[in-house]
Amino acid sequence: MDESRPIFMQIAEQVENDIIEGVLREDEQIPSTNELAAFYRINPATALKGVNRLVDDGIVAKRRGIGMFVTPGARARLIERRRADFAAEYLRPLIIEAEKLGIDIDELAALLRAERIQS
Secondary structure: OOOOOOHHHHHHHHHHHHHHOOOOOOOOEOOOHHHHHHHHOOOHHHHHHHHHHHHHOOOEEEEOOOEEEEOOOHHHHHHHHHHHHHHHHHHHHHHHHHHHOOOOHHHHHHHHHHHHHHO
16 A cells, blocks of 8 residues: 555556556446455545545446446546546657757657557
């Protein structure tokens, strides 16, 4: 767990990661709040807060008496949202800094390719 961010947000993000990576598929049940609480050694109320965030975002849905399930289209919506966030948080600042340094788009692309090869 990352001390700098609220735990409930990290729980929601981990479930989202599992959906994106295909660990959890559409219409598949996610771990219960008690399972999440036991696994991460947190208060069940904190786990519930993270799961409720996913419910509010339409990523999971409650099935009364059964549990929480990944909604149809959740993976595609998560990827779309994360791509938009990636562009806003990383690409735009990168492009702005590259422009300040006189790096054109072709040179920037070459730098990205070179870094990708090294990692």
